[in-house]
Amino acid sequence: MVQLENALVYDVIVVGSGFSAIAVTCNLIQRLPAKATIAIVGDDPGFGRGTAYRTELYLHRLNVPAGRMSLFPDRPESFVEWLNSRGSPLSEGDFASRNDYGLYLRDTLAALLRKRDDRCRVDFVKAKATGCVERYGASLGFLLGNGDEIAGKNVVLCLGVGNAGLPVDPVGEPAPGRSRIVRNPWRLSWLRRVAATDKVVILGSGLTMIDQVLALRTFGHRGSIDVLSRRGLAPLGHARTVITPIKIDVHTLPKTISAILNVLREKADRSEDWRAVMDGLRPVTQELWKRLSHDERSRFLRHALPWWSIHRHRVAPDVFDKFDGLIRDDVVRFHAGFLKSIELRGVAGVVARYRARGTRKIAEIGADWLINCTGMERAGIGHSPLLKEMMRLNLIATDPLGLGIQVDAHSSVVTPIGKAPGRVFAVGALTAGQYWEITAVPDIRVQARAVAEGIARSM
Numbered sequence: 414m415v416q417l418e419n420a421l422v423y424d425v426i427v428v429g430s431g432f433s434a435i436a437v438t439c440n441l442i443q444r445l446p447a448k449a450t451i452a453i454v455g456d457d458p459g460f461g462r463g464t465a466y467r468t469e470l471y472l473h474r475l476n477v478p479a480g481r482m483s484l485f486p487d488r489p490e491s492f493v494e495w496l497n498s499r500g501s502p503l504s505e506g507d508f509a510s511r512n513d514y515g516l517y518l519r520d521t522l523a524a525l526l527r528k529r530d531d532r533c534r535v536d537f538v539k540a541k542a543t544g545c546v547e548r549y550g551a552s553l554g555f556l557l558g559n560g561d562e563i564a565g566k567n568v569v570l571c572l573g574v575g576n577a578g579l580p581v582d583p584v585g586e587p588a589p590g591r592s593r594i595v596r597n598p599w600r601l602s603w604l605r606r607v608a609a610t611d612k613v614v615i616l617g618s619g620l621t622m623i624d625q626v627l628a629l630r631t632f633g634h635r636g637s638i639d640v641l642s643r644r645g646l647a648p649l650g651h652a653r654t655v656i657t658p659i660k661i662d663v664h665t666l667p668k669t670i671s672a673i674l675n676v677l678r679e680k681a682d683r684s685e686d687w688r689a690v691m692d693g694l695r696p697v698t699q700e701l702w703k704r705l706s707h708d709e710r711s712r713f714l715r716h717a718l719p720w721w722s723i724h725r726h727r728v729a730p731d732v733f734d735k736f737d738g739l740i741r742d743d744v745v746r747f748h749a750g751f752l753k754s755i756e757l758r759g760v761a762g763v764v765a766r767y768r769a770r771g772t773r774k775i776a777e778i779g780a781d782w783l784i785n786c787t788g789m790e791r792a793g794i795g796h797s798p799l800l801k802e803m804m805r806l807n808l809i810a811t812d813p814l815g816l817g818i819q820v821d822a823h824s825s826v827v828t829p830i831g832k833a834p835g836r837v838f839a840v841g842a843l844t845a846g847q848y849w850e851i852t853a854v855p856d857i858r859v860q861a862r863a864v865a866e867g868i869a870r871s872m
């Protein structure tokens with residue numbers, strides 16, 4: 414490692430501390446020469462857990478079966494073996510808890526770090542990267558929240574996509590004391606403040622909403638929960654039995670979204686279970702996305718995305734049954750419409766007004782609490798001061814659909830002008846413009862390995 418001006422210069426800096434960062438680091442440790450140096454810069458208290466695997470509630474389960482959650486694509490049994498080694502009877506088709514998955518990531522990384530002979534140096538830097546400096550020649554420098562600077566010849570951005578903000582700014586009179594609006598539901602402390610019979614309105618009807626509804630019930634909430642989203646669609650469940658995916662050859666599919674959907678619907682009608690078609694699409698989704706023109710991609714995002722999401726990102730069967738039971742018992746009620754305003758009414762709580770879907774009627778839902786579950790899948794770069802700063806310095810560019818940042822087919826960041834100092838890569842949902850399905854472990858782990866291999870080859 415070299416000391417340049419104010420900074421230590423590493424061979425690789427991994428920025429972030431969620432799954433993507435751990436996956437890249439594990440792959441690098443296995444591939445880099447002993448003299449190489451890696452720094453992981455992250456401010457997450459539970460290194461490797463990120464937002465997804467930090468929860469300690471058992472009902473917060475993985476939405477992908479254990480057999481597909483190994484860190485390593487070439488060792489698919491790794492997670493199930495880890496579960497079994499800890500006395501868990503779960504097998505590859507089961508849905509483990511997300512807390513267990515966080516522990517598996519921690520243990521896997523720790524096992525690699527324990528092998529001291531012949532392994533590269535790995536430094537964990539507990540800090541937020543707050544800005545960039547370009548004055549380190551062939552490396553890119555970062556300013557850290559703790560006042561330090563570090564630089565890397567290779568940089569891998571693993572920042573996730575953050576939480577989407579509220580769709581509209583609240584108006585009116587806030588309640589004295591604590592706010593009745595939960596902007597980031599992943600800070601689970603809000604659950605303790607909700608009284609058992611409080612009325613709750615949730616914005617967004619995806620996986621985050623289901624998580625929060627089940628967490629509310631676990632914390633003793635027994636009041637009604639109103640869910641508002643544009644279409645009022647909620648994720649579907651995985652099958653209880655093994656479904657054999659049908660084989661889909663993307664080269665035989667038409668080029669427009671509407672024609673592709675027609676073909677897929679026909680295939681689903683002919684299949685025993687529609688999930689066979691969705692699961693058949695899984696390994697070829699990135700290829701399919703690559704073949705779509707910009708206009709077709711944008712058409713997909715405008716018209717088909719909610720349907721894609723509920724069929725593709727499904728929940729464990731027993732989680733689905735539990736949630737479905739709450740709908741049947743009228744505890745959870747869905748509303749489809751466009752949110753127009755959020756009004757705070759002091760101690761009287763909060764009112765969400767919306768235009769009911771397909772009508773001009775403005776309806777309202779009054780509640781004690783409003784929870785923002787509008788999700789994180791497509792939060793772009795707006796959540797990250799670091800990415801905004803990198804944009805300003807022309808070190809990154811947003812992708813044309815605003816899903817994240819532009820990368821090439823090797824996950825190498827495309828800069829708007831010239832070449833960035835050092836080699837900069839991005840891994841995870843930030844690269845959705847290039848790959849589309851790159852939010853879940855089975856996709857990210859392949860990308861993480863490819864990036865680590867590319868860096869190792871270049872050294």
Ligand SMILES: Cc1cc2nc3c(=O)[nH]c(=O)nc-3n(C[C@H](O)[C@H](O)[C@H](O)COP(=O)(O)OP(=O)(O)OC[C@H]3O[C@@H](n4cnc5c(N)ncnc54)[C@H](O)[C@@H]3O)c2cc1C
Binds near residue numbers: 454456842
């Ligand atoms: C609730 C939830 C459940 C999920 N369940 C599953 C599942 O069951 N199966 C599955 O395959 N996928 C699941 N996912 C998808 C999930 O996004 C991925 O599996 C994976 O966790 C993404 O990890 P990541 O590291 O890319 O992003 P994140 O987990 O968001 O991590 C990003 C990290 O970067 C850090 N960071 C950000 N900015 C900076 C900065 N400037 N400096 C330093 N550090 C920074 C953050 O603090 C954070 O730790 C789930 C996602 C969520 C939100």
